[in-house]
Amino acid sequence: MDLLQGWGDEIAHGTLLTMKVAVLSLLVGLCWGMLGALAQMSPNRAVASLGRGFSLVMRGTPELLVILIVYFGGTVALTKAVSLFVADFGFVEVPPLQAGVFALSLVFGGYAAEVLRGAWQSVPSGVIEAGHSLGLGGGRHVRQDPSAAAHALCIARPRQQLDFAAQGYLADLDRRFA
Incomplete structure (x- = not known):
């Protein structure tokens, strides 16, 4: 009896894709986190408020909602932006992998900003x-x-x-x- 019933290749591909998204989200999220932490510690009140707002919104919003907003909202925004410059361009779709990495990195960056700010302070x-x-x-x-x-x-x-x-x-x- 085959344990994976012929799905071994698909499961391996899915595992590799999941690891790719996780590692890329971690690396990009650390960059967002560093920017957020530096913004929160800025002597400029507007920049500090922006950093605190980023962290607050990203930590308070469910991850799935952020992914959906980035993917579907990004598609709508890109389509509208392109239609301003090119009359009949049509539909512009956000690539799913990049949208997922971007969305998850934002969420991780919100948490990382607090961790890095707290460690520095x-x-x-x-x-x-x-x-x-x-x-x-x-x-x-x-x-x-x-x-x-x-x-x-x-x-x-x-x-x-x-x-x-x-x-x-x-x-x-x-x-x-x-």
Whole structure:
């Protein structure tokens, strides 16, 4: 008896595609998270509010809703934008893989922004002062010492985020099918 009943190739392809989406979303999401964290810590109040709003909206919106908005809303927006320049261009579809990666990276970036901001703000002021006393002012102490305290504080956080996301997803499935 064949365990996969001939579906082994499709399952392997789906697994590889899932891993591709996960890794790409993680990498792009870390970029969004860094931008969000830097925005939240900005001395400019408008930029700080924008960073806090990004994090709040992305953490408060269900992932499936973000995916649907990016995919279907992106298709409508692209079609409208192209029709402004080309009269009878027709329908423009957003590629599903790119839409999924973009949407999931936004969600991950919202959580990562809070984690990175919290890690950076929890670095003891003595570490920063020590960098300044060594002549590493203007942020150079972070570039010169990549094992700074903020990095140590961030190590376990992405794993905790993934665990939290998985628990929320499983709890949501449990509620739907119970």
